[in-house]
Amino acid sequence: MNDLIYNLAQGWERWISSFLPAWLVTLIDDLLIVVALLLLVILFVLAFIWLERKLVARLQDRTGPNRVGPYGLFQPIADTLKLLAKEVITPDGADKAVYNLAPVLVVFGPLMGLGVLPLGVHLIGADLNIGIFFVMALGSVSEIAVLMAGWSSNNKYALLGAFRAVAQLISYEVPMVLAVLAVVIMTGSMSMQSIVKAQNPLMFLIVMPTAFVVYFLSANAEMARTPFDLLEAESELIAGYHIEYSGMKFAMFYLAEYINLFVLGGVATTLFLGGWGGPFVDKVPLLGTFYFLAKDLLMVALWMWIRGTFPRFRIDHMLSFAWKVLVPVGVVLVLLTGFVVWLTNDYWLQLAILLPGNLVTLWVALELLGRDARKSGERDKRLALA
Amino acid sequence: MFLSLAFAILSIFTLVCALGVVTARSVFHAALFLIGAFFGVAGLYVLLEAEFLAAAQVMVYVGAVSILIIFAIMLSRGYGAEGEAGNNPQWGWAAAISGLLFLTLAVAMRKVAWPVVAAPVPKDAIAQIGAGFVGQYMVPFEVASVLLLVALVGAIVIARER
Numbered sequence: 001m002n003d004l005i006y007n008l009a010q011g012w013e014r015w016i017s018s019f020l021p022a023w024l025v026t027l028i029d030d031l032l033i034v035v036a037l038l039l040l041v042i043l044f045v046l047a048f049i050w051l052e053r054k055l056v057a058r059l060q061d062r063t064g065p066n067r068v069g070p071y072g073l074f075q076p077i078a079d080t081l082k083l084l085a086k087e088v089i090t091p092d093g094a095d096k097a098v099y100n101l102a103p104v105l106v107v108f109g110p111l112m113g114l115g116v117l118p119l120g121v122h123l124i125g126a127d128l129n130i131g132i133f134f135v136m137a138l139g140s141v142s143e144i145a146v147l148m149a150g151w152s153s154n155n156k157y158a159l160l161g162a163f164r165a166v167a168q169l170i171s172y173e174v175p176m177v178l179a180v181l182a183v184v185i186m187t188g189s190m191s192m193q194s195i196v197k198a199q200n201p202l203m204f205l206i207v208m209p210t211a212f213v214v215y216f217l218s219a220n221a222e223m224a225r226t227p228f229d230l231l232e233a234e235s236e237l238i239a240g241y242h243i244e245y246s247g248m249k250f251a252m253f254y255l256a257e258y259i260n261l262f263v264l265g266g267v268a269t270t271l272f273l274g275g276w277g278g279p280f281v282d283k284v285p286l287l288g289t290f291y292f293l294a295k296d297l298l299m300v301a302l303w304m305w306i307r308g309t310f311p312r313f314r315i316d317h318m319l320s321f322a323w324k325v326l327v328p329v330g331v332v333l334v335l336l337t338g339f340v341v342w343l344t345n346d347y348w349l350q351l352a353i354l355l356p357g358n359l360v361t362l363w364v365a366l367e368l369l370g371r372d373a374r375k376s377g378e379r380d381k382r383l384a385l386a
Numbered sequence: 387m388f389l390s391l392a393f394a395i396l397s398i399f400t401l402v403c404a405l406g407v408v409t410a411r412s413v414f415h416a417a418l419f420l421i422g423a424f425f426g427v428a429g430l431y432v433l434l435e436a437e438f439l440a441a442a443q444v445m446v447y448v449g450a451v452s453i454l455i456i457f458a459i460m461l462s463r464g465y466g467a468e469g470e471a472g473n474n475p476q477w478g479w480a481a482a483i484s485g486l487l488f489l490t491l492a493v494a495m496r497k498v499a500w501p502v503v504a505a506p507v508p509k510d511a512i513a514q515i516g517a518g519f520v521g522q523y524m525v526p527f528e529v530a531s532v533l534l535l536v537a538l539v540g541a542i543v544i545a546r547e548r
Contacts, residue, residue, distance in 0.1 A: 023388070098418065129512060130437050137441040140449025144421060147456055151414060163460070166453060173449075190512065 004286050006122040033125055037114050045258040046076040052304050059308035083254075086247035093154035094244065102152060103245065103252035105145035109138040110259035117266040118192045120276050120289035131192035132180055135267055136173075139222065142256070143169045149253070150241035161240025164230050164315065168221060171322040172228075176218035178330025182211040182337040183271045186350075196275030203274035207351055210358040210365075211333050212272040214326050219264040220303060221322070223257065227310040230318060265299035266292070273299075329365050333358065392433055400426030413459050421452045435507040438515060 017025050050065070050073060057064030065072030090099060113135045115125035128134055143166055150162020184190055186207070187198040205212050221228040232240035242253040269275055273295045276288030313321070336357045340350050403426060406419030424447040431440035508514065519527050 095412075095414075098415070128437060129509070130441050133438070133441045133445075137445040137449065140445060140453070143453060144418075144448065144456075147453070148418065151456075151460065159460075166457065170453065 005120065005289070006285065037125060038111075041111075041114055041259055041262060044262050045255060046080070048258045048261060048300060049076040049079070051301070052307070055301065055304045056308040059305070080251070083248060083251040088247035088249055089244075091154055091244045095152035095154070098148050098152035099244075100249075102145050102149035103249045105148065106142060106256040107252055107259065108145070109141040110256055110263050112138050112141075113263040113267075114259070116192055117263065118196050118270055118275050119266075119292055121281065121285040123276075123289055124193060127191055127193045129189070129191045132184065132190050132195065132267070132271070135263070136177055136180065139169070139173060142260075146241050149245070153241070153244035155244050157238050158241050158243050161232060161243070165224065165241055168224065168228065168230060168318060168322075171319055172218045172221035172326070175214050175322060175326035175330045176222060178327065178334055179211045179215035179218065180271060182208055182330075182333045185334065185337045185341055186354075188341075192270050192275070195270055196277060199274040199277055201347070202351070203272060203277070205272040205274075207354055208272075208333065208337070208358045209355075210329065210362040211337075212268075213362065214330050214333070215268060215271065216299075216302075218322075218326060219268060220306065221318075223260050223264060223303070225257075225261075225303060226307040227313050228318060229312060230315055261300050261303065262296065265296040265303070268299045269295040325365060325369060329361055332361050336361070389433065393430070396426050396429040396433065400430070414456070417452060417455050417459060420455070421448055424448050424452065436511070438512045 013025065013029065016028065020028070053075070054064040054072070065075035068074040068078050090096065116128055116131045116134055118124045118127070146165045146169070147162050150158045150160075150165065153159075183195060183204055186204065187195045189195065189198075224230075224232065230236075232242070242250060245253060269292060275295075276292040278287065278291040281288045281291065337354065340353050340357070343353070344350060400423050403419045403422035407416045407423065410416040410419055424443060428440040428443040428448075431437070431443060
């Protein structure tokens with residue numbers, strides 16, 4: 001069996017080219033790609049919402065949604081209908097233009113990121129030669145959107161949430177970029193497809209596990225999910241920057257969070273889990289798409305597991321974890337990777353230095369963290385006794 | 387035809403945003419217009435097939451500079467800084483100097499014979515930029531980094547509590 005989707009696309013293009021001018025063909029094809037990606041991601045978002053509610057419920061010894069459809073599968077659809085029907089309220093003192101623009105911009109970044117995810121052997125919206133850099137740059141758009149939402153709502157909790165959001169998002173962008181940089185140095189390219197192809201014998205998860213850990217934790221913070229959900233901490237800020245949004249405008253923030261989950265999981269898959277690579281992909285390319293989505297789902301499930309397990313960080317802990325732990329580890333990894341690539345071209349020799357180097361870095365970081373935690377624990381005990 | 391159309395749309399967008407920066411009554415709105423202008427310029431870079439530069443523009447100007455500006459506004463102006471006059475009695479001088487700068491730049495751009503390469507943009511433009519940074523232009527690049535580091539240290543020294 002050949003690559004079904006690729007062949008279908010080729011056949012479609014040949015057929016449509018026979019009676020339409022070239023520019024119209026390009027336009028129609030691009031529109032089709034956009035619509036297909038949007039439909040795919042909306043389906044995944046609905047599935048993620050169901051999965052998250054079900055998974056977290058099980059972790060907390062509850063049943064979760066179980067009334068609408070089998071296993072509560074239609075619950076997200078019912079929720080979407082409810083959100084569509086709800087009244088959209090604009091607060092009195094809101095800065096109207098900015099207030100309405102923020103929910104649009106907040107989905108803009110994650111949606112653009114979808115376009116460069118390598119979903120299969122030939123399935124990619126656009127294989128830019130700056131692919132991964134493009135995804136990183138788009139992260140800043142979401143930060144602006146969050147700031148706009150928090151500022152324009154004319155609400156102190158929203159503004160506080162926006163402040164926290166930007167402090168957190170900027171801080172965790174640094175270790176994230178460092179972890180990505182280690183992969184880019186190893187690959188020698190920023191194109192997503194080249195990064196996938198560079199992981200042919202072994203995925204980068206095995207070559208540089210510490211970089212993966214740094215990326216995984218920073219991405220968790222970038223998505224602002226528990227334990228990094230300080231910007232929407234219900235018990236402190238009610239809901240943070242999107243407190244004043246209701247109906248579909250609120251749904252846009254919700255949508256952005258879950259698209260982000262899909263995209264960042266996809267980036268983790270591409271960078272560290274070998275993307276669409278896997279057994280028999282060269283014979284049955286369609287399997288690649290299956291592998292990619294399965295790995296993405298695995299990443300997302302891991303993040304959901306973390307969300308259901310850990311309590312929230314304190315704000316100073318959150319910031320010092322980024323700047324005093326993840327950033328130094330990231331810098332060490334970048335230096336190590338650069339040194340190894342400069343030292344030798346032999347793949348197995350590179351692996352032989354990189355893997356132990358990564359593990360030693362991780363061990364040292366964990367050791368220092370543990371020592372610090374013990375020290376502060378003893379200090380707390382002394383203070384309690386005094 | 388498409389290129390000219392895209393260029394026209396992007397330039398108009400950039401110019402309208404730039405105009406908004408100086409005419410907006412709220413400082414926060416001015417900052418948002420500035421972000422719009424930065425995006426327009428990034429679009430122009432894409433049109434010139436300088437994708438790396440476009441992404442770097444978004445990352446540095448939208449992701450770092452604009453957020454810094456917005457932070458400064460939020461921290462210094464307090465909550466709800468609308469309704470302030472966007473200009474002061476010196477606007478005439480500012481307009482005159484800006485006009486002079488525009489004239490100078492326009493004349494300079496017309497006078498210089500810009501080198502034009504007929505060949506298309508090379509595929510590995512990023513590799514060449516990278517090689518340039520650590521090769522031919524290493525000293526200016528490193529000097530710029532040191533400058534940024536000095537600014538960073540200086541900011542910490544000023545902000546530190548005594």
